[in-house]
Amino acid sequence: EAGVAQSPRYKIIEKRQSVAFWCNPISGHATLYWYQQILGQGPKLLIQFQNNGVVDDSQLPKDRFSAERLKGVDSTLKIQPAKLEDSAVYLCASRYGGRGGNEQFFGPGTRLTVL
Amino acid sequence: QKEVEQDPGPLSVPEGAIVSLNCTYSNSAFQYFMWYRQYSRKGPELLMYTYSSGNKEDGRFTAQVDKSSKYISLFIRDSQPSDSATYLCAMGGANTGGFKTIFGAGTRLFVKA
Numbered sequence: 087e088a089g090v091a092q093s094p095r096y097k098i099i100e101k102r103q104s105v106a107f108w109c110n111p112i113s114g115h116a117t118l119y120w121y122q123q124i125l126g127q128g129p130k131l132l133i134q135f136q137n138n139g140v141v142d143d144s145q146l147p148k149d150r151f152s153a154e155r156l157k158g159v160d161s162t163l164k165i166q167p168a169k170l171e172d173s174a175v176y177l178c179a180s181r182y183g184g185r186g187g188n189e190q191f192f193g194p195g196t197r198l199t200v201l
Numbered sequence: 202q203k204e205v206e207q208d209p210g211p212l213s214v215p216e217g218a219i220v221s222l223n224c225t226y227s228n229s230a231f232q233y234f235m236w237y238r239q240y241s242r243k244g245p246e247l248l249m250y251t252y253s254s255g256n257k258e259d260g261r262f263t264a265q266v267d268k269s270s271k272y273i274s275l276f277i278r279d280s281q282p283s284d285s286a287t288y289l290c291a292m293g294g295a296n297t298g299g300f301k302t303i304f305g306a307g308t309r310l311f312v313k314a
Contacts, residue, residue: 090244126209128289128304129245142301177244188233188293190302192244 088112090193092178098199104166107196111159111180117141118155119190120163121177129177135161136183165198173200204228207290207305216314220277224290224305227271231292231303234266236275239287239307248288249275280312 091110099105111118116137121129132151134142137158146153150169155161165172175195181188207224214220222236233252237245249264251257257264265274273292277284287307294301 126306128205128207128291128306130304131301134301179244189247189250192246194242194244197242 092193102167106164109178115180117181119179123175205305211309213311222275233293235291237289
């Protein structure tokens with residue numbers, strides 16, 4: 087079974103530039119999460135999708151971050167414009183859901199450096 | 202007060218030692234308790250998953266949950282250099298339309314050969 091795919095793996099941009107990350111979850115997983123992990127901290131949830139609908143985006147800085155999950159499969163996370171404090175690893179995770187399906191499977195992450 | 206508190210370490214132990222990792226939490230609504238392992242430059246992977254108070258064992262790993270004290274632990278027996286990683290505790294529960302997880306900051310573990 088293929089895991090969660092993310093691209094790019096690394097990205098370096100200057101502040102005020104835009105950037106986008108892509109995630110392809112495990113096939114059949116209805117729930118998709120985007121997390122931000124700052125160095126030395128645990129992952130912090132940015133947004134959660136159930137199929138193609140948003141379940142929780144309470145911690146997403148909506149003035150600069152946006153995310154979509156078209157057709158309930160792939161997802162993109164965009165930052166526009168980026169700030170220095172956005173430097174972090176952006177993790178995508180997916181979950182099957184339903185009975186016995188609470189495990190979240192994580193991708194390798196995209197490491198963003200904002201200069 | 203953070204919902205989940207975890208000592209970031211680092212924790213350095215010799216090979217073969219018993220390792221104890223701990224977290225406290227404040228939200229009594231949490232229903233699921235998990236431990237994730239994260240190697241450098243990789244995403245977290247689920248190690249242990251428990252639903253109720255008590256112990257759960259899987260090979261060299263034992264997860265312990267004490268809901269009355271809001272305290273969870275992970276014990277690693279006969280630690281190996283390959284166990285060197287960051288260990289994240291996580292608490293979860295159902296929210297509207299889904300399942301939400303809150304992570305601790307992670308404890309960095311080094312097992313020396």
